[in-house]
Amino acid sequence: xxxxxxxxxxxxxxxxxxxxxxxxxxxxxxxxxxxxxxxxxxxxxxxxxxxxxxxxxxxxxxxxxxxxxxxxxxxxxxxxxxxxxxxxxxxxxxxxxxxxxxxxxxxxxxxxxxxxxxxxxxxxxxxxxxxxxxxxxxxxxxxxx
Numbered sequence: 001x002x003x004x005x006x007x008x009x010x011x012x013x014x015x016x017x018x019x020x021x022x023x024x025x026x027x028x029x030x031x032x033x034x035x036x037x038x039x040x041x042x043x044x045x046x047x048x049x050x051x052x053x054x055x056x057x058x059x060x061x062x063x064x065x066x067x068x069x070x071x072x073x074x075x076x077x078x079x080x081x082x083x084x085x086x087x088x089x090x091x092x093x094x095x096x097x098x099x100x101x102x103x104x105x106x107x108x109x110x111x112x113x114x115x116x117x118x119x120x121x122x123x124x125x126x127x128x129x130x131x132x133x134x135x136x137x138x139x140x141x142x143x144x145x
Contacts, residue, residue, distance in 0.1 A: 062091060062094060063087065063091075063112060063113045063116035064116055064119070064120065066087050066090050066091060067083065067087060067113065067116060067117060067120065067135075068120070068125065068137070068141060069090075070083050070086045070087065070090070071083065071126075071135060071136075071137045071141065072137070072142065076136060076137040076141075076142060077134060077135070077136040077137070078134070078135055079133055079134060079135075080133045080134070080135055081133070083135055084110060084113055084114075087109075087113050088109070088110075091109070095109050099112075117135060120141070124138055124140050124141075125137065125138055125140055125141035126138060126141055
């Protein structure tokens with residue numbers, strides 16, 4: 001007849017309480033391998049390198065004032081394409097070669113102006129998209145300088 005555990009009512013040969021804990025034998029530490037000898041550096045002449053300057057671009061801050069000014073001139077509302085064309089016309093003297101580089105299929109200045117529009121929406125100066133392709137000032141946008 002099998003004996004049963006007082007804690008779990010299982011036979012002692014099946015009970016986790018009746019089994020002795022397994023003996024864990026620690027593994028012997030592996031000896032460290034000696035470090036490989038370092039190679040001597042060859043005496044090559046040092047080459048001077050220069051960082052290529054990034055293309056100069058207009059500051060992102062110029063778009064905010066121009067976009068607000070254009071929308072005020074249009075009565076507070078206008079089509080995105082017409083606004084961007086006017087931004088290019090007004091900023092032509094300030095836009096640099098780097099501003100006309102293509103980034104993901106559009107000119108860098110065009111992309112920067114769209115991101116500035118997003119920032120103006122977050123600042124509460126432009127309405128979020130109410131109608132596709134239309135940018136519209138909020139009441140705060142009319143008075144912001």
